[in-house]
Amino acid sequence: MSWNDSVTEPTRRPTRSTYIPPYLRTTTSNNTTPFGSQTDFSSGPRFTAPNRGRGHGRGRWGQNRQFHDRSTNANPFDLSEKFDELEVVEDGNVGQGINFDAYEDIPVETSGSDIPPAVKTFAEIDLGKALNENIRRCKYVRPTPVQRHAIPIALAGRDLMACAQTGSGKTAAFCFPIISGIMRNPKSMSVPVWGGRGGGGVAYPLALILSPTRELSCQIHEEAKKFSYQTGVKIVVAYGGAPISQQLRNLEKGVDILVATPGRLVDMIERERVSLRMIKYLALDEADRMLDMGFEPQIRRIVEQMGMPRPGPRQTMLFSATFPTEIQKLASDFLSNYIFLAVGRVGSSTDLIAQKVEYVQEMDKRNYLMSLLHAQSANGAYGKHALTLVFVETKRGADALEHWLCMNGFPAAAIHGDKVQMERERALKSFKTGVTPLLVATDVAARGLDIPHVAHVVNFDLPKDIDDYVHRIGRTGRAGKSGLATAFFSDKNMPLAKSLVELMLEAKQEVPSWLTQYAESSSAYGSSGRGRRYGGGKFGGRDYRNSSKYNSGDDYNYTQYADSYAVSDSYAAATSSAFPYDATPNSAYYAGGGIDSNAVGSHGYNFDQEGIVASGWD
């Protein structure tokens, strides 16, 4: 079945309010650069037009063109922040650092009608030459489990609600099909928006990717640029806190995929600089977050009231590591005959993250953290190769703890929503580069951010919601590497006890007996997060449509099975461009320079569970 059978072919983008230079009105399908050869720009009617407008008029075309070329053709695979002594692994050695065992028998649940079968290799999917080349450049050898299932579904034009563990390659799972789909319809590909009198024209992106934080949008943009290198597919990012002018200029150069945070996008739509009329692909990253109480009205407005095509003509993909039932119900408004996909233990952390919970009184938290950091430091598990991310509850608390840590000789940065964007980015960068191997963060950093070398996540203040906990600890243990998560549990956290215990049991973690007792007594309050999963260690039943009161459909398939991945055939985790450090063997993480679990707390930790590399753990 061809693409066009299942999805309405987009018409040519409107030209009423945009001017498309004649030489761009027909593009060939195999252009490897967005504009074809440079000679196209050596002459032509566009240069004969007088300068006008705001100085971005026709006379600037040549300059814009050059600038654009430089920005899009710059090789995105160069890693500016690569740590010196680590090298990108060569082809053939990829996978060396992956904990293959952890991905054996990974549970997979799919439900919905006519589910396209999963693939085992990228070669089985025809993503096209340019994308295949980029997959090679990214050193992705095999698709990750979520990619194996999600990509065929997306390529078949189907709507998708996908749950996959943190750090399992979700970004690529929705980017590849979008880029591939856009390339299959070269006629619809974007051309520069004509900057007319009174300020710019309207950009008509074909795909929209929304995410809940600015930093995450940036990260998705960076990833997507790698995936779309030399495909001619143009990707622009738009988010708040940065001058809108440059973002608007980027839009004028043409946009196929717009990555955005909601507020700035709405602003641009209201300014009539972006139209959603031509959107064919919509992806919500961290979809449950996007649809929770604070965000939902804004997202609903964007998706339902700002000119975007309806589900059906539009293909919608929702991704998250967690998907509460109530949110699934909300999300189904945006979807049409969708497939539900869950890879890994839904809403659980990966087995790669060792979770510890310490009982610490509020007043003792700082001292406890200090001793923990000293122990790490003495163990060599502190520094730019072993970053520690500390989550706190409030913005004020983040500033206070950052200050206190610095005063006590631990260079820390802090990131939260009260900082201006430049400070936020500076904090993140100094953390990533190891200038400050400590980052104190609010939930702004809880989701999606991929920071290599986060060896330890400390929940200085535990979140109220177990899902937030899942996302927070997911900042470590990424791309098949193991990590450590330590939580400071105080009396305030009683309501979380039950769901925390359930989660830890599901992840085969050792649960302290005091916590089990708390969980049992707190269950009297009837509170278990939203009380919906982690029960009985059984997997499945996550698609709310499968609960009996919803399941009345006839042509409805429900599949629950364990994907068996032979060890040697296991996946090469998302690799080098995004995660340039996979050459580091897992064991080395704990054996040298890593966290020795016995060194980080007052109690000896005796982990002996699957999924954790034994070395260093005794």
Added chain:
DNA sequence: AAAAAAT
């Protein structure tokens, strides 16, 4: 109750 997201 907090956090995030436009100016």
